[in-house]
Amino acid sequence: MPLARSTTAFKSSSALVGKGVHRAAMVSIRNPIEMFVAVLILASFSYFTLYNLARTSDIFSGTSTRLYPATVHASANDNGFSLYPASDEITKNAVKIHMKQLAVNDKGEALDRFQSMIENQVFVPDEPALSNNKFSYAHGLCYQTEENQCAALPSWENDDQVVLSYAIDATGSIRRELARQWADKVDSLPPGELVSQANQQEGENLLAWLFIITRNVVFRLKELIDMADNVDIFVILAGYIMMIITFVSLFVNMRRMGSRYSLASAVTVNGFFSFMLALLTVHAIGVQPSPVVLAEAIPFLVVTIGFERPYKLTKRVFEFSKETPLTRQDVRETIIRAVDTVALPIARDCVIEISVLALGAKSAIAGLREFCFLSAILLAYDVVLLFTWYTSVLTLKLELTRIREISGNTSSNKNNNKKSQAPSNMSYVRRAVVKALSDDSSNATPRDSQKSDGSFIGRLKLLMIVAFVAMHIFEFCTAFQSGPQVDVTQPGIASVLSSLLEQHRASAQASLPLIVEVFPAVVFHVPSANKSLVPESITRPLEALSEIYAVYIQHPVISQWLAIGLFVSLFLNTYLFNVAKQPKQLPTEQRTDKQSQQQAPPTPTIATKKAVVSSPPPSTDVIRSVDECMALIKTPEALNDEEVIQLVQNGKVASYALEKTLGDFERAVSVRRSLISRASVTKTLEHSLLPLKDYHYDKVFGACCENVVGYMPLPLGIAGPMKIDGIDTVIPMATTEGCLVASASRGCKAINNGGGATTIVTADGMTRGPCLSFPNIISAGECKRWIEQEGNSILTEAFNSTSRFARLRKLKVALAGKLMFVRFSTTTGDAMGMNMISKGCEKALSVLGEHFPDMQIVSLSGNYCTDKKPAAINWIEGRGKSVVAEAVIPGHVVEKVLKTTVAALVELNVDKNLVGSAMAGSVGGFNAQAANILTAIYLAAGQDPAQNVESSQCITLMSAVNDGKDLHISCTMPCIEVGTVGGGTTLPPQQAVLEMLGVRGPHPTNPGDNARRLARIICAAVMAGELSLCAALAAGHLVRAHMAHNRATAVPAPIPGSCIKS
Template identity: 60%
Template sequence: MASLLPKHSGTTAFKSISAMVGKGIHRAAKLSSRNPIEMIAGILIISSFSYFYLFNLARNSDIFSGTATRLYPAFVYADKDAAQFQPLIRSELPGSQDAVKIQLKQIAISSNDKEKNIIDPTTLSNILRFQRTIEHTLLDDHVGQFGYNALCFKDAQGQCFSQSLSSIFDEDILATKDVKKAINNHPELAQSIFGGLDLNASTASSILLSFAFNGSTSYREQLSSLWEQKVSTLSSGDLISLSNSGHQEDVFTWAFIISRNIIFRIKELIEMADNIDIIVILAGYVMMVTTFISLYMNMRSMGSRYTLATAVLVNGFFSFMFALLTVNALGVDVYPVVLAEAIPFLAVTIGFERHFKLTKRVFEFSKETPLTKQEIRKTIVRAVDSVSLPIARDCIMEITVLALGAKSGISGLREFCLLSAILLAYDFIIMFTWYTAVLALKLELLRIREINATIKGSSTGTGYIRSTVVKAFSDSTTTTTNNNNLKTDETLIGRVKLLMIVGFVAMQLFKVCTTFQGTAGPQVSVMEPGVRNVLQKLLEQHRTSNDSQLPLLIEVFPPLPFRVASGLQKTFVPNTIRKPLDYLLDTYAVYIQHPVISKWISVALCVSLFLNTYLFKVAKQPAKVPDLQQEQKTTPTPQPQQVMKKPLNEKKPHCSAVNGAIRSLEECMSLIQTPESLSDEEVIGLVQKGKMASYALEKVLGDLERAVGIRRALVSRASMTKTLESSLLPFYNYHYEKVMGACCENVIGYMPIPVGVAGPMNIDGDMIHIPMATTEGCLIASTARGCKAINAGGGATTILTADGMTRGPCVEFPSIIRAAACKRFIEEEGREIVTEAFNSTSRFARLRKLKVALAGKLVFIRFSTTTGDAMGMNMISKGCEKALSILTEHFPDMQIVSLSGNYCTDKKPAAINWIEGRGKSVVAEAVIPGHVVEKVLKTSVSALVELNISKNLIGSAMAGSVGGFNAHAANILTAVYLATGQDPAQNVESSNCITLMKAINDNQDLHISCSMPSIEVGTIGGGTILPP
């Protein structure tokens, strides 16, 4: 037993370590599958940090040699008593009031031909002409007209500082007989202006023009920058500017130089290496390519063409970047040659078996149940748990072996093993985080596609796709109510936005987006003769100026490069075409080379491609699944003309669809219990023979749409015109199950009506659109114009003065004595009894008011009731029936004449509705400013007031109108009723309206009010249940 204890202890320790590793992987996989988008975005941001850092390291290596190095401005400072300048860095600059500030800008002119002498009268004349142009005629219309004379640094006599050809040569340099003599007369100045000057031979390779600007204020610094930009883009036939792209090498030239350097380096290595080495490395690259191809083929066999294989490669690339970053942090130098030799063997030895194994297990688990019924995150976590420990064990063993190789101390092998071990560790971590999130996203997209394939018409609704995607990425514990769905949507969007903002701010704080704009780059050398002599001359000029008691600060900018044209170049493209193309290409070059813009353009492109390919196109492409419509319906719905001539069920041999004959009446009667076996013509014959009721077709056939089609044929053949069967009145694809027994009987189709919208209109502070269904032209346009006028005055204000739907039954008594007794009972002691009986019939209906009237022996009782959100006619009718039954117990001699005695009054003009109200009683008012009346309504306040009095009030009174003191209230109200599923017949009493207008604010503005005491509407029940 004692001998077994160490073994048991080791096993226990191993199990505890395995459990700890497995628990950590489980948590990582759970987090990744729960928040796939956040995990992917987080790894991408971290990878961006690594990329920027590694690029800063790589651009200083020999692979980038040959590319242009950007120079940054240099600062020199001279105290008031100093004899020479001393260099400064930007952080040591004095305050704006402590020194005289000068900006030194130079133009370097050279020739394409290095052996050509630039001291040529023609060339010097062209340069002098160019100098005069930039000194005297350079303007900028955006800021104002200015030139070098207005911006330059001036001496005590007000003369601009200039060190250029004009200081040596006359105006007409071509007239100078002896150029050599002119240069020898100013030897010191010539040494500053001409580069590579040989006084004896009068030869030079370049010319440096110097201009000093007064930088005392930020505004002047801005103007000098504009001047520099203008000069850098100045077009001249003799001089060519090389700085149009902002001092940076053209991106294509830069890429060409890198490619050239790599090719030359490979060529050198091949010449130095043995044949065996070349064969081994070449074989390694071939094996690496074969590994990539095998990866794509394996992933394709599991149903993923490119995405998962590409994700695995990206996983490896991220691991490689992180490994390089870690190795560099450890102080180990990994040379490009070592990397070039190691990369293929890393790809082959490490391989992608782990990713393939995890992917295969995920897809195996996902096929156990339909994707539409499973929780993706649980599937991912189960798959990870099943493979995590074997993969972890293999990785640990490989890392241990590589770590031993890194301890060997052999140059080359040490770096390779250390890099491989770290890369393998990062690959393991990213696989169970980033790649796991990609797998979760992939399964979610597959589930969306299956859902869209199984739901009819769902692939055409972008709103459904969006809600499904949001649901897929939300927490499974979220409920399915509308409010919670909206909350989940907002939470997801907020999390993604917050993550993007944090990432962007962090990148800006750590300045990782300034790859090509580092402030610690090389600066202009102030020790060059052309710069040193100019600085000394500026210092001497400053000593004689009025500000000599102040120190001098000079900012030396990099020179603007120009080249002398080597001659006329032949071109076959006209200038009218070439110039716009050159401008377009120059603009493209500026933005594509910008370090920040180019990176964000690339990121935006990748994100756009991903979203378009997978979140929209994939979701809209249904998979190949069985046609569910055939399972739901035995037979397809036929066309009217064709279906009547052939049976629906073509499978039965005795059906007329087989032999084209209609069976006898007795045979059809025997099949009436199985209507699907009868053809449409046979059903029509049964109805015509009186064996089946036309109104009961839906109930007998069970197929609502088929019943409508057969009824159309019956009506058409029995009518005079016989056109309904081939009529354009639609009847396919409608929700007849919502209609039957609720909205319409003997249905033969449905009538589409155009629906428009007016507004939005400001009603009680809410902007509300007004839907209107109408066939009357200009109705919605005029309504919208009224909304615009009311909105201009601050909107409309409404109040609800009363709410009570009414029903007025009629009862009769043997004598007026009994009728009066009933009236008194209802109004006094029996009121509570009637109310209790009425309220017992509904949870929503509540009796508010009773009005009783006598007409001889007849008693009319008007029940006024609140009905909640429903219009409430059926609800209140049940209450009235119950109340009358209670009255019958107290008055046995009472006889009920009608449950509705037109004392309501419903769908008829009546003064009682106008006076007492019915439904919702509403008053609305608005104030329209006078200028709005004139501009929008094209009239005046006084004219409108006069029109309203004469027409709507006096004119309606002359006509004996009841509730018609308005222009056309019924027009708008009926259109709204049709659009919102209300009862259009109730527009009779609902349109009761009196419109009043009055001039206010010294007759400048218009006050308008509308009082409508009997609006009968509801938001539930009736036509509101019908879907579009």
């Protein structure tokens, strides 16, 4: 029970996550421009905020090595301080002090005024809610040895600087936060008589500041390299090289999918936005990652997190977009299908990685803690922006590509042609590099490539993250060092600490341990006028712009109004852009004509094409020359149908390419119909009753039929409903045979009165039997033995690697001289599976050829399958779904509904279906009309009607039960070949029938269940037809029923002048 509950909770949470991602993606897909601009605005604000924080920090300041605070402690019995290990926990009941140091270059009166301001005029906190409760150093913040008396710390001199020390009581979380705020406020004091180094850089012009930053960064890197070990330098260099390879791999993979730079650049920008937002978030929380740690860890972050998620989404979008031509598909539907496919795996991997990083964030290692915290937030932002901002980029990309294709700029087709060419012109080294840096799945079909999508890469990255965190937690080695700390043994600092310890010993808290965190000194000096390196004519306009920015943009009221104006302008421009895309209003007469033409709902593609045509094709009275028509071939709407026919007849346009040339499927079918009719003997097709209009030709093109001239409607009848495995199910049947649906309905009624039909699926496996040739029977025999023994697992592994659904179940080998036939039997999910199994056979045979080089493949299908032909092997071994159905019909139902008796039915079944079929030498034909029912359902449900040859093999058995009072009937059908994915099931009418049965498309949780359910329905329906037909034969009603219902009798004309009807 606990396991079941946890599984249910997991499924519900997965469904919740999937629904949330779906809704977020739908918002981005429906409003791509708004989402794109909104994220850009958010990223811009983040960038400027981080930019200002960087300018006022000491990241780029000075050339000396950055110092980190040092912590010392002294217990009640110690005579002096000792370094406090960073990994230890803070001692309970200890007095915690922050010692802030200020180094001042002026020793005159300015120093006294500065010291008075620091102690009495810097107030914290800044929150408006606490404005009545402000603290300064002298009043509430300093460490007090006696009541209302701050600890007196001596000043000391260092290189013409006077160092002032301040002891701030940081015992407890509240005081620690107040101490941090006071220190930050002192560091950022506005320029006056004394100015800090950060404020001095802020006052310099922009170009000089950039020059100083560049110089300082170069010197800082040199100092870090000089301090580092050779092993550390090698590891960091290798990390940066791997990071560069990761970026190159991203651009190569995106280029192979058809995007040169745009999508790869968008992925990079998406990651940069996530990094900025993560940095801003951790700064707002109060976590301050070291710049050196970030510089060392960014390569690891790029390599482990990488770009697998956006690449996987992009790949799925392009796979779905290639299922139908881009000009005839809904871009929104394509992208949301791709998002729904990859959302749950991506979210699951992200949650696992964030959980591992959260463990690292709870460690006591200073650098690792901040980095893991930043990485976890970065991962979260990356996933959010992936399904919002990057999804909007994909939408805009597909929309622009679709517009270019509609406009005739089909440059993507040329790229695809170049891509499909064999890379024989490339050098071997270049091919090897491209293959190594790209995803090797370009030959996989969209369905089969869903098997893992880099699951190995995902597991490898997760393993790298776990190993990285564990390596630093257990201190096998660590790259995250806090850097050099303040030297507490320096004479000046040591004297201050000794004085502080003496005053602590004399206070009332002398029995408590003392912990002091010594911060590096902040330098203040007298401002001096620096000579600019840039001419004043250049710097003066820049300084003016900077002043305007400082006055207007940073003003709290003006900046808010500017932001409001920006958003109003954004949405107004978006609205105008959408209005501009709408077609112009037609006059009333034209609008009425359009409405009358569009009463029958066409497909989205046809509707789009009709919408862009502002006028009908030109009149056919004047037919232009071939040369004039060829000049207009890029704008087919300017040509009339007769001119298109003329181009085809003169060999300028291929008849089979009319859909692609005209861009209107219905018009292409009409033109082809005229061509074939005029070339035929009877010339009747053009004006015949064969339907043409309002059909989903976009679904047929490239999938179901070629050289289309119309469609053949069939009557669709419904038998039943019949209770099949406890579910009331209707039986759709497309047929032109009278009485067939009525007969099946009578059988359904009789079975329902007995409690319904019960079905089981005994086997599931589509087969393919290639023919192989060997030089002699010795080699053929060795190969047969190898396949049946140690080679079975090798071939199975090779076969299964080609698809997510195909799983090899059985191999049957037979020899005929030096020819060998191998019958592969495999499950294929909800697809009928011939293409899937053919691909697996090719892979398995290539592996087999490596072990037996003298083998030759005669044919991928050697009729050992056997497909669309009667064969005993299908009857014995099974092919597709093997189903058995049974039912018990009470005796009174047999007499009342079927108009016969149990004994008569049993006798007729033995004599007709068993003995009669045996006398005829039948294979699998021990039934009355299984092919009738099965083929009618096949036609209605989009199955391959030619496969009724083997699928309709059935044996019907009847026996008397319950002391001969009731009838037991069963139908065994070992080779029902059906699928709910691909082929004719993609056509909308057939999809409607499958949806009525509840088996449309792939099963959402258990692949193959929909196809198996359809096979159960077919077998039960065949049993109903068998029961009704045998009852009619036993009662002698068959001929009378067909004479009455299967012949259309002419209505007699009324007798002239007579009022009496006969």
